[in-house]
Amino acid sequence: MAAYRADDDYDYLFKVVLIGDSGVGKSNLLSRFTRNEFSLESKSTIGVEFATRSIRVDDKIVKAQIWDTAGQERYRAITSAYYRGAVGALLVYDVTRHVTFKNVERWLKELRDHTDSNIVIMLIGNKADLRHLRAVSTEDAKAFAERENTFFMETSALESMNVENAFTEVLTQIHHVVSRKALDIGDDPAALPKGQTINVGSKDDVSAVKKVGCCSS
């Protein structure tokens, strides 16, 4: 089957989730990073969509599995399966709509409630190309990110600005966490399914777990 061919030649597989209000541009960040595509009118996401892309981080091949879902508030309660095993998150707001920034706090609670405490989180102010419509200042967002101990970047999926940087930074940070063995996989078995056992020949490790065939650190 396709999924088991050469493109699966990677050292790590990291699951990264996209969260944030409806219409902030999550799906376009996903398509820009994984396929270098952008669409002004893409279908609104309802269930779960995901795409993968492998990049080189330090001297390792990291396969990023990016998950995307619906942003409407009432959907938030049906996402515990969505967060399972995530080791990184991009919390997206729209720089032109202040309410989407206001809701970031709520999203953060939801995220921390469902994931391992070592998860790498980056706050993303998307649609930064719409300079004349800006409603959230960079300083405010930066201050919030510092307070909440998350990374922060402003992006434009349309202009392809900082998208690559944002994902690369998150993946690099996850890699550092894994390398430092700081990820306490023993604490929350639900967060990292099958994380502790690395079976040769198995691809179960949709998490920050070192893949088969690689030197055991």
Place this chain on the structure above:
Amino acid sequence: MYVYIYIYIYIFFYTSCQFYYSVLSPFYVYVQDLPRTFPGHPWLDTPDGHATLRRVLVAYSFRDSDVGYCQGLNYVAALLLLVMKTEEDAFWMLAVLLENVLVSDCYTSNLSGCHVEQRVFKDLLVKKCPGIAAHLEALEFDVSLVATEWFLCVFSKSLPSETTMRVWDVLFYEGAKVLFHVALAIFKMKEDELLMTRQVGDVINILQRTTHHLFDPDELLTVAFDKISSMTTTTISKQRKKQEPAVMAELDERLRRLNSTVDDK
């Protein structure tokens, strides 16, 4: 005299604004969903199509303010508009679907009805396709990852439109149990492939690819009704009753936890 007129105008505008803020502001979401419903469709994705869809969705949100606008309804209403003669007919079909055919509270503020359906579906998968269910359980695959979209959009976002229409024909005739038949059939059709998967991502890929390419409604419906043994509406209602308390408790617990962490700050 003029003072009274000014006061009257002020009160009128004030109450209107209050009304718009309280009732309409949550519907910002639907405004941005209009062009995101079947983008590229020769009629739906035109100013006329957007306006018609907006009228149906707004009208329904006024009919049932508990539902208001729920993402997913845009796809359902759009497909109804394509097959019904008038937008009024489409509106009434939407009302019948939500109020008489589907389980109640599917689209209300916490989607509790949808949560119940997911749990019922999970149990049915164990009963009707035990092999697949056991394998997916081992992978920690939760059926809600794919079935949420199936149930909330009544398959309209997942299946080709012609196939969705055939499913809806049976759905309107036989009731909501049809959704379970069809959902189980999709898993059943790909049993061999699903049993070979080794991670959640592959399962989602297979199921999404399958639904997007199900151009032959007969193939799907044959499996749904010949290969999946029949279920009565009463049995399913009992299953729902059984799951409801657990779902409610889970939703309450989640709210309590989130509110407490917010308050702690």
